[in-house]
Amino acid sequence: MVAIGIDFGTTYSCVAIWREGLVEVISNDQGNRTTPSYVSFTKNQRLIGEAAKNQAPFNHWNTVFGTKRLIGRRYDDIGVQMDLHNWPYVVLNNNGKPKILVEYKGQKKQFAPEEISSMIICRMKEFAEAYLGEKIKDAVVTVPAYFNDAQRQATRAAGVIAGLNVLKILNEPTAAALAYGLDQNLKEATNVLIYDLGGGTLDVSVLSINEKSMYKVKGTAGNMRLGGEDFDNRLVAYLAEDFRKRYHTDIIAKPKALRRLKTAAERAKRALTSASEAYVEIESLCNDVDYQGKIIRNQFEELCSDLFRDTLKPVQKALDTAKVNKHDIDHVILVGGSTRIPKLRSMLIEFFDGKTLTASVNPDEAIACGAAIQAAVLSGDEHERLQDLLLFDVVPLTLGVEAARGMMFQVINRNTPIPCRVTKELTTLEDYQTAMTIEIFEGERTQTKDNNLLGSFDLNGIPPAPRGIAKIDVTFDIDFNGVLSVFAQDRSTGNMESLIIRNIDRLKQQEIEKMVVDAEIFKEEDKEDRRRLEARNQLESYIYSVKQSVIDKIGNLTPVEATMMVTECQEALTWLEGNMDCLREEFQRKISELLRRWSGVMKKIYGQRWRGSKRKRTESEASSGISTASIEEIFDSNLW
Template sequence: MEETPIIGIDLGTTYSSVAVWKDGKVEIIANEHGNITTPSFVSFNDNERLIGDAAKNQASTNLSNTIFDIKRIIGRSYDDPCLQKDLKRWPFKVVNCENKPKIQVEFRGEIKEFAPEEITAMVLTKMKQTAEAFLGTTVKDAVLTVPAYFNNHQRQATKDAGAIAGLTVHRLIHEPTAAAITYGLDKHITGTKNVVVFDLGGGTVDVSVLVIHEDPFFDVIGTAGDTHLGGEDFDNRLVDYLAEEFHHKFSKDLRTDPRAMRRLRTVAERAKRTLSSSMEASIEVDALFDGIDFCTSISRAKFEELNEDLFERILDVVCTALRNAKMTKAWVDDVVLVGGSTQIPKIQELLKDLFWDMPPNVSMNPDEAVAYGAAVQAAAFNGECELYMSDVTPFSLGAKITNSRISTIIERNTPIPCSKTKSFDIDCRTSTVVRAFEREESVPKRKTLLGELRFEGSETELRELKVQFVVDSSGILRVRAAIESFKSLVPKGRFSEQEIEKMVCDADIFRKEEEAEKKRLEAEYK
């Protein structure tokens, strides 16, 4: 009996890709347009839902109903400062539903609200369909990639999105770890090599420090990252600069016009790409605002100046990863670049200087590397190839018992999967609340409440409370606590199983409606 294929999906902020292990090697799968990357865009109009290239093509004409940057929303609460900052730039509407963000669109004449998990599931469905068209069979299983610095909420929400898309997610694998797998297999490493994988994409920066052995064995020993820092932030700086120049030249504020801002963002992104190979980029937009044509140019030096502080923040992430791994720069054998934003010359120059004039390794295709590694991990699940991998927790995890201080149970950089139990003496005459937190050691005040459970008071005085933390191979935490019998902690802000099931049903309705419409159109043209 032939094994069911397990696909690997690189779920990106701006673009996604999919790969599969087939006939003893990895195949990067092109979409219907022949591209190996698909825009992570979803658009709604009066007649249909569009995903990928077709959706991105509507970004300038159907502004309020075209959704992008969903990776910057998923797993965040509505009051998250990063989300609030982004809301000022997005042309689509995000509403507050009990401190959960929901995306509001007009679809088929009605106002609809979608959870970030549902929009993400639509992108995953597109990647699933791309793989099915290539394989000629139904796909139900996947390995998904996530930033190494995704927190517990973001990981669980991504896994839920996979379920809504009709996928069994066998594992979430860190994006730099997936890239390291690609690097390790491509280089046919002998002996042991200390490698820094630097992954800078559209919305996130992730750095992992690994020891790669020839087994092949990949041992992650330290990570660091920022889930709100990437190529789109460079675009934002350029857009702000150009909008200010327009205001200075014509005394008109085009920031009041979302369509003009979207068109400006398109040319700004194009200019950023041009500056990776040229010292200057021309910008020309006909009738940008109030019928005014806008023509200007931007130099590479000016672009670098606009983003200087962001580049410094990125270097800080690299240094933090090295500290977390307890590794000095002198011990690093190679610095591997992944992600489209690593093509920016200044980024490569700064990394070269940081690592004492060692040029970074740019040999891997940044559009393929992460999906490739995810497909290898998927094949290992099916027993089609050998792979040994050890990853770590990016944050420390602790428990707070009622009004006590947070007590760390699992330290940051602990290899996963792992399980640890800690006992506390409590007074059972009053109710006891167990709260689980995720903490970022580099920012002492930054902590995230993951969930809580309560034990009601009784006549008994001192008793022993046992708290068990279990982190699975996807980096997702499960917590149980017991005085006499175990209770499981309910993750804060997560959708219930019933809500997830409803989203699955809604996604299935979308799929059936679109299949019916496709068959109708095919019949018309016969």
């Protein structure tokens, strides 16, 4: 059975097939090798691709584009809210999910982004079926490397709605690297940097390719809100202001005129890749006024100068996460139509100290070609060029669980190769706790409230015991397709619960690249916050340890001493609950005070041995601050 590769893009999509040792890019019904990612609804029919884009200036309310920026997101997502003013069609809030409102055959219809996306993917499938003369069932579909789990699962759902068995959701830069590697027939170890600037997103990935055709992603970075459409919007704003000054008419609030201007701006941008100036001519743009404008390349570069500079930030970030410097990169590979902009190319050449950029594979087609290669491998094609081809992708965001009063307990770090399986140990926070809620988060911040909640489940039936005694093994398993499964098992009973993260209806989500940027901005703040929480947790552990010691060794104390200590422990815990947001120094002063105050009683309990021995904390204790360490360890800690 033949499997195809589909590059589902923000502005254009492409489909390719691997046959007889070569990749073939399949043309659409208009003879073009890429297809606009547009769907238009009229009184009589639904149009997709070229015909739909042609409707945009005249049927703007019912012509949908850019759904890749909506897919897998909540309506109140900051990215969705920022994009709303760029879309002439209506996006509704349907129980927290974005729904697109159009009029189709005289009726109001609401479509989820996955449904619109599936229409485009289905059309790509139909082009392949017409070309091959047979039905297609299997496909590899690509997504930006920085798509989170919700966006990936929503893209998979769109493929399923289109009637496809999605073999794999493949990162776009990785697909481009596959296409380049086979095109160049690389036979020696190579470091490549994929610079993928499309219509809506920027992706940068660093990969190593060894002599055995093993592809390993070493680092990724990106900006999900930066692409060719943003350059178009700068041109539109410039031309709209020119029209306002010359004809005293503001067209920003006139969707039909604005859509026509956007189409003309995109043409002008493309012309400026090879010409020093471009003309914009639109008949009856607004109020029967014919508009003629002109833009020179230097003006365009100045209009977009800040956006162009922003494209270099993910390049440095990807190099840093891959732990390589720019001199270690052997090939810089350009992917995406926006990489044809001369200024961007010159900036990249300067960044890499004069290194020649590579565009041997058509930038518009490279991702679809790589997807087709991966599809052939997964469908069992045994061609000699595919032999021993191995691909290792990475986790785009750190994954973990909440532990110890809102701290993010990291289980799988960002940029860990997948598939992977990691087990970490947790323990209980409360005395005689019999159930535990496992909450799974993704993100780079110290506290879980600043990260994205992926899902949660309960582990019940934990044998009652003092806090810190129960041992719970939490396992994160990410399969070949990037699907996350989480298991929690009580070590003493073998009782297990699990969760597969497939739910695309999550709480409010910030864009992944914004989360990583925020993590960098708040790095020092998070570091201090972690130290504050650790101090709080250490104080709490000390109080509980003293309380348990009093209970265990009550025979060594008089009834008055025992009652006093239990009462004071409870008072200390009450103080702690009422002072959750104290500074680190206040927690430190409190534990120093309690150490001095209770030292006489603790010496009486433990005799002269009480400051003698030390033991290492378990991994879960070190990570969460939950400790059953002896009192002397806390007393001698460097922190105090």
